[in-house]
Amino acid sequence: MMAVKKKRQQKSLAAGRPPTIQRPKSIxxxxxxxxxxxxxxxxxxxxxxxxxxxxxxxxxxxxxxxxxxxxxxxxxxxxxxQRHDRGGDSSRVLMQWLETCLSSHKEACGEQLRMLEVGALSTQNACSKSGYFDIERIDLNSQEKGILQQDFMERPLPQGNAEEFDIISLSLVLNFVPDPQGRGEMLRRTTQFLYDPGRYITSLPLSPSFPCLFLVLPAPCVTNSRYMDEERLTGIMTSIGYTMTESKTTQRLVYYLWRKESKRPVKSSFPKKELRPGSFRNNFAIVLK
Known part of the structure; x- marks a missing residue:
């Protein structure tokens, strides 16, 4: 029994392949x-x-x-x-939203869509298993093969269509950016990596949703912040050229799908502004200058 206990010492996720013995009980x-x-x-x-x-x-x-x-x-x-007993893989919500149009697109032409997954933690999520996407995954600290170690804010801008994407996934990433202005710049930067919406004019299954940004945040960032609510978030996203096509709120998370529009972004400023006072609220904010 002592030998078994020694083998079950917790290891870093970067240690490699999952062990064949039972993992220690999670926190x-x-x-x-x-x-x-x-x-x-x-x-x-x-x-x-x-x-x-x-x-x-x-x-x-x-x-x-x-x-x-x-x-x-x-x-x-x-x-x-991301375990199933804690809400699970957020990309399952994305697949529920897009399954019908992706299936129709695949039947029509058989081509995969290009996805950039920022802050990727696994190569085995619902999007990866769907077969609908050719996925490029990046993260600040890659945890497994198939995820490029890269800072999205330092990623070179696309030099042509071959380096652009149909969809960007930003799941539980924006809330990790330490300052409000940095969050605003990250959202603005996503528009530069997406295809032009005109690309989808002749594709009836895809045109209502693509190109798009899948954004997931902890629910309190929107539902219980002094400086952020859904109206404010929508205003920010609209100003940089997005329109909300899907949304879902649970006790833990908020999910959004934002379509990039053809029209030019509105030059608007969104400073840090208190919207809902209260000592029990958090300070999550997004600033655009």
Whole structure:
């Protein structure tokens, strides 16, 4: 029995293939949520220290993040959050929305659509298994083969159609960006990686939904923030050229599908503005300048 217990010591997700023996019992939902929230808070404080040029504070916070296990530990918690008993794979919602049009498209021409999955944690989600997509996956800290280690904000802009996509998945990524302006810039940047909507004029199954952005956030970012609600989010997305085609809200998450429009984006400014006061609310915000 002692030998078995030694084999069941927890390992980093980067260690390689899943072990053949039973994995250690996962951390609880409460512990997972606490770890993710703590990581977000520390990253926010670190960004504030960087903006102030406070090297001592930056070093201190970096050490605290490392003591929690760093980005790898955060991703492990995020992977646990994708288990079926914790809400499961968010891309299943996307497949429910798009199954009919994707099936019709495949029957008509048999071509796969190009997807860019930002913040990919697995190559075995619902989109990957559907057969409808040719997927390019990127993440800040790749956890398995098939996921390119890359920062989306530093990814070179497309130099032609061959480097553009039909759909971008941004699932539980935007909330990890430490500052509101950075979130706004990430959303704006997604439009530069999508095909021109005119591409789909002759494709009846795809034209109502593509090209598009699949956006998933923790529900409190929209339902319980001082600075963000769905009306505000819709205003921001409309200003950069998106129209909402699907949405779903659960206790834990909010899911959106945004179609990129042909019309030119509106030059609007969205500063940080309190919409709903209350000491029990969070400070999630998106800023566009």
């Amino acid at each position: 609880t939902r409460t512990a997972t949520k606490a770890l993710i929230n703590k990581h977000h808070l520390l990253e926010k404080r670190k960004q504030q220290a960087i903006s102030k040029g406070d090297k001592a504070e930056e070093t201190l916070i970096t050490s605290e993040i490392d003591s929690l296990g760093g980005l790898e530990r955060y991703q492990e918690a995020s992977l646990q959050g």
